[in-house]
Structures are given as structure tokens and as C-alpha cells.
Amino acid sequence: MAAFLVAVLPLISTAMADDQDRAREDVAAGRILPLGTIIERATGQFGGTILDAEYECDDDDHGDRNRLPRYRYELKLLTVDGRILELDYDAATGELIGQRGRRREHHRWRHGRPDDE
Numbered sequence: 001m002a003a004f005l006v007a008v009l010p011l012i013s014t015a016m017a018d019d020q021d022r023a024r025e026d027v028a029a030g031r032i033l034p035l036g037t038i039i040e041r042a043t044g045q046f047g048g049t050i051l052d053a054e055y056e057c058d059d060d061d062h063g064d065r066n067r068l069p070r071y072r073y074e075l076k077l078l079t080v081d082g083r084i085l086e087l088d089y090d091a092a093t094g095e096l097i098g099q100r101g102r103r104r105e106h107h108r109w110r111h112g113r114p115d116d117e
Helices: 002-028 035-046
Strands: 049-058 070-078 083-090 096-103
Touching: 002 049, 035 049, 035 070, 035 083
Parallel strands: none
Antiparallel strands: 049 070, 070 083, 083 096
């Protein structure tokens, strides 16, 4: 397992750096809004704290050469009432295009820990 992690972690780090570089280029070219703008919209609408943010560019044409790439930000947000929301924003327009959520309590034991029985 340790050998697997040693082999995979540099790839993950490189992919994240590539995403950041791509996002900077796309902001500079005016294709997308800065992440800070999207975070302000998310926290303004839902409150809470951002736990994670990712930039995605779906530029695979899947055979359709006329289709424009879709740029999006995926945010994970912890609301003040304990919900974890996964929010998808169109990075070009700032429009909220998807939302999923759950309560943190789902990860807690209902009647104490299992070793308390």
C-alpha cells in the first residue's frame, strides 16, 4: 500500500498543479471568473465555510467539434447548521448549475460507539 501511495501522490500533485495553471490561464484570457468571485457567491447564498474547491474543464469534444468546452468549479461547503453541500458552478457565468447535500450527523453513531455495547 505504501508503495502505491508513493507512486500515486506525485501524479495527484501534478494534476492539481496543472488544474491551477489552467485556471489561471483561463481567468487571464477572460474565459472564466476568478475562484474568489465564486466563493463569495456561494458563501453569500449558503453561509458557512468552504472545505474544498476544484476547477474542471470538460474540453473533450466527444466527436462534436462544434461544442464549446464547459468550465466549472466544484465547491464543498460546510453550512452553519452542519450540512455539507457540494456545489457546481459554471465558471464562465458564475451560475449555480448543481447542488447536492447531506447532514454531518449521518457520520455519527446514533447510540454511542460500537465498542460501547
